[in-house]
Amino acid sequence: MPTTTANPAYKLELTSSPHVHSRWSTKQAMWFVVISLIPSLIASVLFYGFYQILIVLTSVAVCVGTEAGVKYIRKREITVKDGSAVITGILLGMVLPPNFSLVFTAIGAVFAIAIGKEIFGGLGYNTFNPALVGRAFLQAAFPVAMTTWTIPAFSDAVSKATPLSSLKFDGIPAAIQPMFFGNIGGSIGETSALAILIGGIFLLVFGIANWRIPLSMIIGILVFGALIWLINPAKYPDPLYHLFSGGFLFGAFFMATDWVTSPLTGKGMWIFGLGISLIVVVIRVFGGLPEGVMYAILLMNAVVPIINRYTKPKVFGETK
C-alpha cells in the first residue's frame, strides 16, 4: 500500500457521514430554557420578595455541586457546563413554596440530582424529571413546610392558602384574574400565569419545547375539567380554574416538556399530555390532596417507555 500524499498545511479530520451539522446544540437549548424561566423568576420576586432568589440560587448551587461531585466520584467527565443541572436547580427552586427553608431546599436539590438523575447515569438517561423527584421527596419528607404558603405582596387576601387548597378544604374558590397575574398564594414560580406564558411561548417559538405537550395538556384539562364541572357546577371548579390554578401551566410548559422524560413521537406526546391532565383532574377532584400536577407528571414519566413502545411510528412503506 502506498504512502499518503503529505500536505502539512492543514490537518484533516476523518469522520463518518454526514459531514455537516445543524446549528443547534444541547448546550444552547439548555441555556434557552434558563432564559425562558426569567419572567417567572421576576414575577416571584415582585410578589414574594428577594428571598425567593436566594432559594433558587441555593437550589442551583447545590444541584451543580452535586452533579459535579457525582461525576467526580464516578470518574466521568464533569459536564455541569451543559446547563442541565442549572435548569434542574431553577425548576426545583421555583416549585417550592415562597420563603421555604434553605436547608430543606439544599436537601431537595441533592436528592433531585443524585437520585433523580445521576443514579440513572446522568443527563439523558433519567426516567423521571429530576426537579419533580426532588420536590416529591421534599413533599413526602417535610409535608408541613411544603404546604405553608405566603400572602403575596399586593394582595389584600387574609388567607395564605393556594386557590386549590382553599377550594378543597374550605370550599372557597379564588377569582381567576389574580391567578392569571399571579397575585395569589402558590409556589415561587407558578404564581403568575402570565409570566409562565411569556417564557413558555418563547420556548415554543424557538422549538425547544414541543408544542404538542402543552397544547394537549391544556386541551385535556379543559375537557376533563368541563366534564366534571358539568356534573355538578356548584361543587366542582370550572375548567378555567383548573387551568390557571396551581402548578398546571408551569408544569405544562417547563416540566412536562422536558425532552428526556417525555415521549419521542408526536402521537406519544398527545397521549402523555392528555394522561397528565386526566390524572391532575382526578387528584384535584377526588383525591385527598389539593394539587396533583407534580404527581401526574411523575406518573406519566413512568409510563413514557410504554408509550414509546406502542407509538413507534410506522416505518416508511410498511403496510399494517
Added chain:
Amino acid sequence: MALEIMPDSENIIIPLSQHIGKQAKPVVKKGDAVKAGSVIAEPEGFVSIPIHSSVSGVVQKLHVEPNTSGFPKESILIKSDGKDESEKYEPLDYKTVTAEEIKERVRIAGLVGQGGAAFPTFIKLTPPEDKKIEYVILNGCECEPYLTRDYRLMLERPVDVVTGLSLIMKAVGVKKGMIGIEDNKPEAIKVLREAAKEFPEITVEALETKYPQGAEKMLIKACIGREVPPGKLPLDVGVIVQNIGTATAIYDAVVKGEPQLYAALTVTGKGITTPKNLFVKIGTSIQDVLDYCGGVKDDAMKVIVGGPMMGVAQFDFAAPVMKATSGIVVLTKDEVNAHPETPCLKCGKCIEACPLQLIPTKLSRYSQLEKYAEAEEFNITTCMECGTCTFTCPANIPLVQWIRLGKQKVNELQREKK
C-alpha cells in the same frame, strides 16, 4: 458554474471495482499501450461490468492503490501519453434502436448508476420477469446539498437527458416516464419541459425542495405517491429510478457510442479556492482535481468525495475519481460545525427528521450496546444512511455511523441464520 472539461492528468489510477458486485478481471499487462475507451478489464460474473481506459497511454502496473471508499483496492495504473486517441462503439440511432441493443450497449459501455451506490445500470434495465414495471423516474433532484452537477447537466444537455430517458423506457418497455425536479430549480424545469415536447409520454414534475428528496424512496413517493415497503426495491412498486447523470451517460453510450470515460462532478465547499463543475476523466487523482480548482485553502478541515451528507471523508488524495463520483466537497471548520458529543436527550428531533420514520436514537444505541436483535426489530436495515438524523441531532451523536455498523452486523447475523 458551467460544466467544463478538465484536461487529462498524467497518472491515471483505474480501480478494478467501481461498482457493486464482482471486481472486473484485468486483460492488460504492464507495458501494454491503450487508447481512451479500450477495455482494460472484463466483467467476471453476472453483476459485473467491463472497465475502460479513460486516456490513451501505457499501462504501468497492477497494484493495490488508495481508493475514495477509504479502503485500498486493486487498480490499474496508466501513464497518459497526451495523444488522446480513442476507441468508440458504433453510434446507434435512438429512434430505431431496439431494447436489446440498448441493454447490450449499456453493459459493454460499463455504465453504473450515478446516484452513489454504483449499481451496474444494465442490470437495473433488466428487471425480473415477474415484476411489472410501470414508470421510469429520472432523479432530477440533486442527491445531496452542495452538489449542482445534475442541475448543470439538465440545463446544458436537456435534450440528451430526455433522449436518455426515452432510451431507458424503451429498454425496459415502459410507457410512462417522469423527471422529478425540486421546485428551487425553475430554470431546469423550464428547459426540460421544452425538451420533452418531443416525447409525449415523458412528463416533468416539480417537487418540494427538501433533503433527501433525491433518495429513491422519497422520489417515488413524491412523484407517484407510492411507498416502497421496507426490505423491498422500487421494482416491487413498479418503478425504475435512474439518475440524470446515468441518462446522459446512456445517451453518450448509445447515440455517440462512447463508453463512460468521464465523471461529471461538482467541486465545491468553502475550503476550495475556485469551486467548479467539471467533467473529469475517470482515474484522475483527487489531488489533481483539487489542484485544477486552485487548491485547498488552509482552513479546510475535511475533503469529502460524494456529498456532505453521505460522502466519504478522504485521508489520501492519491485516490482516483471513479465512475459514480458525483462531487468533491472541501469543508471548513465553520461549515462542519461539529459540537462535542453529549448524551442523547431523547428530544425526538431525529425521529421527526427521519424520512423513513425510523427511530435513529434507539437504533444507534442498540447498535452501540450490541443489542442487534432489538435493532432488527426496530427495522435498522431499512435505514438508507441519508444522514438527516445526525445533521439535526443537537447532541451531535454519530447516529449514522452506529446505525451503519448495526446494519452490517444485523446483515451478518441474518446470513448466519440462513
Added chain:
Amino acid sequence: MKKQVSLTKEFVKGIWEINPTFKQLLGFCPTLAVTVSAMNGIAMALATTFVLIFSSLIISLIRKLIPGQVRIATYIVIIATFVTIVDLVMKAKFPELSKSLGPFIPLIVVNCVILGRAEAFASKNNPLRSFLDALGNGLGILLVLTVLGGIREILGSRMIFGAPILPDSFEPWIIMILPAGAFLTLGLLLGFSNTLTERKKRLERESLLNKYRPAKAVTEVKEGGAA
C-alpha cells in the same frame, strides 16, 4: 462433588458472603415492610430466624423420607406450622410487638429465604450443618433489618430504639417511614454494597494484572519508533 467446608465457614457465610438480602436478593417484602424502626427490624429478624432454624432442622432430619414430588408442599406445611406458632406466641406474650408487625408475621411463610435455604441447603445437608447455615443466614437477615430499621428510624423519626438521638432542630424526614423511603433506602444500601464488592473485584483484578503480565517475549525485540 462439593468439597466439605468447615463448620465455622458454614455458619459465617450467611452473615455477609451469601447474605440473604444483599447477595441472594431474597426476602425483600418483610425487609421493606417492617423496618420503620430498628426494634421492629430486630423482632422480625428474630421471628424469621426462629422459623428458619426450626424448619431447616426438621427438613434436614426428615429429608430422606420426603418424596421429591411433594417436597415443596411438605416444606411449606412445615414452615407454615412454625410461622403460626410464632404468630400465636407473639400475640399471647408480646401483644404490642405483634400489633406493630401487623400482618407480616404470617408472610414469613412465603419469605423466599426460608424456602430457598430449605431447598438449597437443608434438603441436602445434615441437621448440624443445616442448623449452622440457618443461624448464619438468620444473623445475616438480622444485620440487614437492624441497619435498615436503624437508618429509617434515625432519619424518619429522630430516634433509635425509641430514644431520641438527634437534636430537636433536626426536622425528621417523614418519607423515611413511608413505603417510598423503604424502597429508596434499601436500593441505596444494596447499591453501595454492590459498589463495594465491585471495587474489591477491581482491586483484585489490578493486583492480578500486575502479577501476571501476559507472556513476555523471550527473544530480544528491537523497539522501533513510528515510521
Added chain:
Amino acid sequence: MNLFIIFISAAIVNNFVLAYFLGICPFVGVSNKTSSAVSMGMATTFVMVVTAIVSYLIFAFVLVPFKLEFLQIPSFILVIASLVQFVEMVIKKVSQPLYRALGIFLPLITTNCAILGLALFISMREYNLMESVVFGFGAGVGFTLALTLMAGIREELELADVPKGFQGAPITLIVAGILAMAFMGFAGII
C-alpha cells in the same frame, strides 16, 4: 359503588407492590422485559382471583364454623400451592401456547407473598365472596400495572449508563421508591 372503591383501592391507591410491599421478589425478578412482565401480571391476576374465591370459601365455610382460625396460614398456603401447581399442569396439558405465555410463570407465583397476603387480607377485612373476587382482581391489576411500568422503565435503563453497582435490583428498588412517591398523589381517593 363499594365494589368499585375496593377495586380502585387495591389496584392503585393501596397498590400491593408500592404501598404494601407484597410481591417484591417477582417484581424485582421478572420486570426486565415488558412481554414477560405482562404475562406474569396476567398469570398473577388469574391466580389471585382463584385464590380469592378459594380462600374465602375455606375461611367462611371451614375455618370459622369450626373455630380453626389458627390453621389459617398452613391451610391457605397448602391450598394455594396445590392449586397453582394443578393449574399449571392443566394448562400444560390443555394448551401449549397458553402454557408458554402464562404457565412458565406459575411456579414463581406459589411463593409470591402477594397471593398469601391477599388471602389473609380477605379474612382480616371480612370481605364477602363478591368483594373478595373484586379485591383479588384489583390487586392483580395493580400488580400487573406496577410490573409493566417497571419493565418499561428497565428496558430503557438497559440503554442507560447506570453505575455498575446499582444495576439490577438496586436501581429497580430506587425506581420503585420514586414510583411509590408518585403513587402517593392518589392518597385519599378512596
Added chain:
Amino acid sequence: MDITMIIALATMGGLGFVFAGALAIADKKLRVEENPLIAKVNELLPGANCGGCGNAGCYDFSVKLVEGKAPVNGCPVADPDNVKAIAMLLGMDSEGAVKMIPRILCRGGNSEAAKKLADYYGPLSCSAMAIVSGGSKLCFYGCLGGGDCVTACPFNAMVMNENGIPEVIEPLCTGCGLCVKACPRNIIEMHPEDRNVFVFCKNHDDAKTSKSLCSVSCLGCGACARKSDGGVEMQNFLGVINYDKLDADKIQFEKCTTGAIQKIDVKS
C-alpha cells in the same frame, strides 16, 4: 380428646392427603419426561450463560451434551475437573480439553504503527472505526486500538495497555473466544496455552509498503522460514506458522529485523 382437635387434625391431614393424592395423579398423568442426566450435567457447568459454546445458555448446552449433539469440551469456561466429571457422567472421554488462550497477533501500537494524515474522530470502538476508512492507523491489517475485545470479555480478562494494544490477563481468561469474534481485524487467535511461537503480524503488504506503515510488521522477507523445514511458510508476504511441523529450535528468531516472529515465555 377435644372435638376441635379432631377437626383440626382432620382438616390438615385431609388437606395433606388430598394434595398428595392430586399430585400423585397429576404426576402420573401429566408428567413431562426429562432425562435426569440433564440436570446433573447442568449442575457441573459454570452457569455463566456466556454463550461461548454457541448455545442459548448453559442449560441448552447441557441438553445438547446429553443428546450427544455437543462436544464434551465444548464449554470453554468449565474448569477441567468438571469437564472430566461431565465426561464420566456421559461415559465419554475428555480428550483435548487443553485450555485455549487468545493471542493478539499485532504489536503495532501507538508508537510503532504510522498514523493517517487525517485523524479519526468518532466513537472509540474498533468496529465503528473500521467502517470509517479503517480507523486512524495506516495499516489496514493491524490493531485499531479501540478496545472492542476488552469490552467483549465477560470475565474482565483483557486490558488495553499504554501503547494501545490489548493484553490478556491469563489467570482470569477462560478461553471463551468472545474477543476473537469482537475483533474486526481478526488479529486475535485462540491457541493452546503451551504454544509459544507466533508471528505477531497480519500484514500482507509487500516489504516496502509494510515497512513504511509500521516498524514491527512482518516484511515477508522469509528469513525465518528458510531453515524451518516447513515450520514457517510465507504466504503473500506474511509468515504463517504450521504448528504441526514447527520446531522452535530451527527458527532463527534473531534474523527477523522487525521482531514480528517471536518465541514467548509461557507458564506451564
Added chain:
Amino acid sequence: MKTVIQMLVVLTAIGLISGGLLFQISSWADPMIAVNKQKATEEAIYIVQPEGKSYEKVSADGFEGYKVFGGNKDLIGYAFVYEGNGFQGKIRIMIGIQPDLSKISFIEILEQSETPGLGTKVTEEPFKNKFKGLNSKANIGWVKEGASPKDNEIIAITGATISSKAVVAIIDSGLKKLRTLKEGGKL
C-alpha cells in the same frame, strides 16, 4: 405405586402433626390472647373515662358500648368504639362521654393507618386533649388554625386537615347514633 403411597403417607402425616401441634399451641395461647384483648379494651375505657373504676357492657341495635361506673358504683359516663374512614384507611376511636352526653370526657385512637408523621398526629396528646370537655350537645365541628373555635369546635392540625376532619366526623356520627339510642331509651 410405592412412591404414591409414600407421598400420601408423608404429606398426611405432616398435615396431622401440624394440625395437632397447632391445636395444642393455640389452646395454650388463645386464653392469653383473649386476656390481652380484654386488657387493651379495659385500658382504653379507663383512658377515656379516667375516673372510671368498673364498667358494664351494653349493646343495642348492633351497637356496643360500655357503661362506666365511678368509685361508688355511680354512672359517670359511657365509653364506646366507633369507626369510619380516614385519609388512607379505617380509623377506630374509643370515645368517652358524660352520662347526659353533654360533654366528651376523652378519646383514644385505637387503630388508624394515616400518613406517618402527619396524619398520625391525631394519635398524639395535644390533639386528643382538644376533645377533652368538648361540648357535644349538638354536632361537633372543626376550624382551621388561626381561626377561633367555638366550644363545640376543635382546631385542625396543620398539614393533616383531612385526618383531623375524619376524626371529628367519626366522633360526630358516633355521637349521633348514641343520641338516637339514648332518646329511644335503649341504653
